[in-house]
Amino acid sequence: MTRKKSLLTELAERRIPQILGMYVAAVWLAVEIGDWMSERFDVPTQFSSYVFVILISFLPLVALLAWGHGRPGKDKWTQKQIIFIPFNSLLAWFAVTTFIQPVDKVQATEILSLTDVQTGKMVDYEVARSGMSQKVYGFFWENKTGDETLDWLSYGSMWMVAKDLMRNPIISIRTPYESPALLSAITSKGYDRALGEPLSLDLSIANDRDSQWMIKGQILQDEGKISFEASLYDVVSGALLTTISSSYDDWLFALDDVAEQLAKVILNKANIKVDANVIPDMPISQHISNNLAAIESVIDSLNAVALDNDFEQGISHLKMALSSDEKLAEAYVLLIDYYRGMGDFASAKSAAESALKLEYNLSQETLLKVKANYYAINGETDKAIKVLENWVKLYPKSADALQILGANYMVIGHRLDDALSTYQKLAELQEINSTALINQARIYRLKGEQANAIKALNAYLLSSPDKAEPHLEMASTYLQFGDIAAAKSHFEDASLMSFNDIDADLGLAKVMALEGRILDAIQALDALRLKADNDADRVKILTEKENLLFYLGRLEEAMQVLDEMRAISQSFMPPLSLNLMFGSKKISYLAYLQRFDEAWAAYADMQAETKPPFNQMLEIIAKSVHDLAGNFEQSAASLKRFEKFKNEFQMNVYDQFIYASRAIEARHAGKFEEAIELHDQAINESNQSFLTLNSLYVVDELKYQKALTLFEFGKFQSAINIIDETLQRNPILGQSMLLKARALYELGALEEAIDLTEKIKSIWQDADADFKDLIELKAFEEQIAAT
Structure with missing residues (x-):
């Protein structure tokens, strides 16, 4: 009698475990290949899902065939096996339709009509639908060719690719230049x-700024032929999504190819469909330039300003670029910023006009910035703000647009509620809310709402308990409202969390002085000065030291x-800011020392440079x-000339100084009640x-003048009450203390x-010895002695 074999023995003899194991391994390999194809080529992201479901669905058929054909030796196909093939195919179709839901690509753009600020006509803009914008x-x-003459391509390649991607309304891209x-x-x-x-630093920086994608690349050379290689990363996961390489004799065409492929992958990963007829593919050679020498000069100018802070050299390079290609619109755009940094508004206005004539070569966002700059330069602040408001309407999910609009609302004054609303939208947009919450807190500080400012910063602190920044903002807020102890506590917390960051220690030195x-604070600042590893930090420290010496x-x-400070600041500060900041302070100090001839000589030098x-x-x-x-007539004449300038350029931020100056004039004329009203307007x-966010000295000085x-x-007594307000948050204001002493003397105390x-x-x-306030102190002591 033949003994019946067990099932396990049959399975082993027919090699079913081995066949099924190999099949499952092959399925997994196929899935991996499918994933790779969807990353590398224009293949749908769901391709690997289809591969997996279909192949797994055929597992019963594989098992059946393994049972019938897995034993060594010859065998025959049975009718059952042949019939099962279409049945399993039907099963696979059922599995695909059940487990995989086809996702239609979303149409990501729409047409938005807005009134053009310049013409008053309706203009159509193509913009990203809500939630569709992709931040890159x-x-x-890295130049890996070994040819130093191609170093400019390390910067230029990314700049050109970015400019090309910016023309796509779905993609918002920023490089270190922007x-x-x-x-x-x-x-x-x-x-x-x-x-x-390192790559890790780039990913960390991009992640901190809520970016979705990150691009990094290299320039290679093989047998004399240049190739451009760009890698696209998912910022959240850090995964490399694709590496695109392009090599053509025409470098601009190669970079066009890189930009086009990057855009396709980004949009494909985001499941976005874009109508190619709506977004024409304008090559780099057209919207930037077809002249490589001109483009290289633009890159040289960008590096001169961004890396070396050399505005004159930057302008020189741009002029060279325009001599090679007078229709290079991006060069005019850069000239606007560079001339403004130099304080040459006439040239900046001319550059803006030239850029606007070539607007067809600029992206929508760049064009809006140019128009806003043009109106600001021309003194038409209201129109500049309207352009920025249009920018936010067109790009409501643009953090840059919201940030710039909110900042301008704060600068022009009387728009704090609008600024607050803008930053609230930014808070909704951002995941971490850091920029939005900080600016909300700053607006509440300006409105005098300490509790709301602290509330906003507490929200930031809860979301980022390991960061020093919310503690630093807390400390600044408490300092503004006179709570020195609370400010010190937050500076100490920030100091514990900071590494190689001087802001917390700088704050502690400030508290030490208060x-x-x-003198201990000055010593701490000198020690901190030695630790600073960049010029911007050195100037921060020296600024605080200068204030204490004053x-x-x-x-x-x-x-x-x-x-x-002036010598150090030349490495990063625009020439106009350099001249205004340090020149004005030196003149003021010379006047306080009653060295008026030197003050006027310094003033003449400053005028010649401005x-x-x-x-x-x-x-x-x-x-x-x-x-x-004591030259009050000349003072009044200077004020009239300044008011003319302020009104012409709608610089409402200077209203506080005009009101304060009028108040001083009224005081000299004995019109005290009128002067007090003007003082109140200045303080308001x-x-x-x-400006109050940058320095409390301004409002303290205005309050001193009212006192x-x-x-x-x-x-x-009213004078003492006001002085006590300023001394609460700055107890070392000797000038205010002297006025309080004089008031106490008059009250008999x-x-x-x-x-x-x-x-x-x-x-x-x-x-x-010649310090004006010290001389007044000695005169007051003589008055007391004579009592």
């Missing part, structure tokens, strides 16, 4: 030329620090010198000005006045 960050490429913060994030890590940084340990009345030393119309803005500096010298303007008017009006003068003397113990 591009980093400079984002100073992005450039700083790279250079601050030791990569001075923004090249050679606690009365000014409080101490040591203006000679303060001017030496100013000279050092081009129209900003040379008219210097009249406010001339007015302050006239005031200190300052409280909502972005001085009240003092001269005989309202001694002689002992309190004497005690206060002793405190002032301890602050000004090493003050310059």
Whole structure:
């Protein structure tokens, strides 16, 4: 009798486990290949899903065939096996329709009609539908050709690809050229030329800025032929999605090919369908230039300004580019910014007009920026704001558009509620909400709403408990509202979380001074100065030291620090800002030392270096010198000239200084009640000005001037009340303390006045002999002694 074999024995003899194992392995390999194809080629992302479901569905057929044909030796096909093939095919079809739902690609753009600010006519714009915009960050490429003459392509390749991708309304791309913060994030890590940084740093930077995709590339050479290779990464996962290589004799065509393939992959990954007829593929040779020498000059100019802060050299390179190709629109766009940085508004306006004539070569976003710049240069602030508002309407999910509009609302004044609304939209857009929450808090600070400011920053702190930034903002907020102890606590927390970041330690030095340990604070700043590893940080530290030296009345030393700051700042600060910031302070210090001839000589030098119309803005500096010298008629004339400039260019941010100057004029004329009303207007303007966020000294000075008017009006207690407000948040303001001592003396509180003068003397113990406030202190002491 033949013994019946067990099932396991039959399976083993027919080699079913081996066949099924090999089949499953083959299925998995096929799935991996499918994934690779969808990343590499224009293959639907669901391709690998179809491969998996179909092949797994045929597993029963494979098992059946293995049972019938797996045993060694000859065998025959049975009718059952043949009939099962169509049955399993039907099963596979059922599995596909059940488990895989076909996803139709979404039409991602729409037409939006807006009123053109210039013509008043309706203009159609193609924009991304809500939620469809794709945010990309591009980093400079690596030149691996060994040919140093091609180093410019490390920058130029990414710049040209970015400009090409920007023409697609779905894709929003930024490179270190468009984002100073992005450039700083790279250079601050030791990569001075923004090249050679590791992939991990690029991904971290892109992730911090809520980017979805990241591009990095290289330039290669094989047997004399140049090829461009770009890699696209998913920022969240860090996965390499695709690497695209293109090599043609025409480099511009090769980069066009790279940009086109990158766009296809990005849109495919996002499941977006774009009508090619709506977005024409305009080659780089047309919308930038077909002249490589001209493009190289543009890249040289970008590097001169972005990396070397050399605006004159940047302008020179752009002029060279335009001599090779006078229709290179991007060169005119850059000239606008460079001339503005130089303070040459006439040339900036001319460049804007030239760019607008070539608007057909510019992307929608670039064109809107050019128009906003043109109106701002022309003094038409209202129109500039309307252009920015149109930009937000066209790109409601653009963090850049919202950020720029919100910042401009804050700058022009009287639009704080609009700024708050804009930043609330930005908060909804961003995942971490850092920029939006910080700016919301700053707006609440300007509105005087401390509780709401702290609430916004607490939300940021909860979302990012391991970051120093929310603590730094908390500290600044508490300082503004006079809570020095709370500010110190947050600076200490930030210091523990910061590595190689001077902001927290700088804040602690500031608190040390406010606690009365000014000399210790200066020593701490000197030590911190040695630790600073970049020029921007060195200037931050020296600025705080200069402020403390001013409080101490040591203006000679303060001017030496100013000279050092000016020399260091040349590496990163635009020439106009350089001249206005340091020139005006030096003139003010010379006037405080009553060295008026030197002050006017410095003023003349400053005027010679400042081009129209900003040379008219210097009249406010001339007015302050006239005031200190007691030349009130000349002061009034300077104020009128400054007001003309302010009105012409709609610079409402300067209203606070105009009101304050009028108040001083009214005080000199004995019109005290009118002066007090003007002081209140000045303080109200300052409280909502972005300048207050940068320096509390401005509003403190305005309050001091009001207290001085009240003092001269005989309202001694009212003057003391205002001074106490400023001394609460800055207890080392000797000038305010002196005015309070004089008011106490007039109220008969002689002992309190004497005690206060002793405190002032301890602050000004090493003050310059000609320091105006020190001379007034000595005169007051003589008055007390004669009592």
